[in-house]
């Protein structure tokens with residue numbers, strides 16, 4: 001039985017890139033266990049092997065995606081219907097996919113893709129970058145709208161800070177639950193996003209990428225010294 005995330009709270013995104021010390025399903029599954037011990041209400045995981053391992057390791061719902069760059073398309077978060085079905089087959093509870101209306105590598109529109117997944121009763125989180133994209137994805141019938149891509153498309157707000165204003169605008173505009181994601185580095189920002197109307201906040205690097213956490217401390221020490 002695939003699980004929904006019904007609670008308000010924190011979801012931890014456990015992702016490492018190839019070449020990083022923590023890359024690999026074993027490390028990500030252990031990271032997920034640690035996140036759940038800390039109170040996470042869900043885990044976000046990338047890649048089929050990581051999704052499978054994380055599902056075995058924790059009982060909370062898992063949001064799965066498959067990041068893949070494809071020639072001729074800027075869409076890389078679960079870019080095709082085939083990717084989405086593979087993520088589903090790996091056991092994920094919720095599929096995260098690019099929720100923008102940009103051309104997709106398989107030639108399907110976002111609407112076609114959502115329709116096919118909904119026909120199979122699959123839970124979908126749409127990763128969007130603007131209010132307009134969020135409104136459109138909500139209209140298509142996705143289950144969550146996440147601000148994941150704000151700052152990562154050339155036409156969205158560019159900032160080093162999380163886009164809490166977008167969370168607030170979406171929460172007022174759509175009936176679908178809104179997720180705050182992207183550049184949440186401080187607990188007080190996560191709290192502000194929930195106060196702005198997010199159902200939950202997804203935090204990645206600030207919790208699960210020790211090399212970046214270390215770098216932040218090292219820079220702060222250098223600046224002060």
Ligand SMILES: CC(=O)N[C@H](C=O)[C@@H](O)[C@H](O)[C@H](O)COP(=O)(O)O
Nearest residue numbers: 013148152182183184203204205206
């Ligand atoms: C833009 C994009 O590709 N975001 C990815 C989505 O899965 C991940 O690289 C992020 O780590 C995740 O969204 C959490 O964000 P942050 O690591 O900033 O807390």
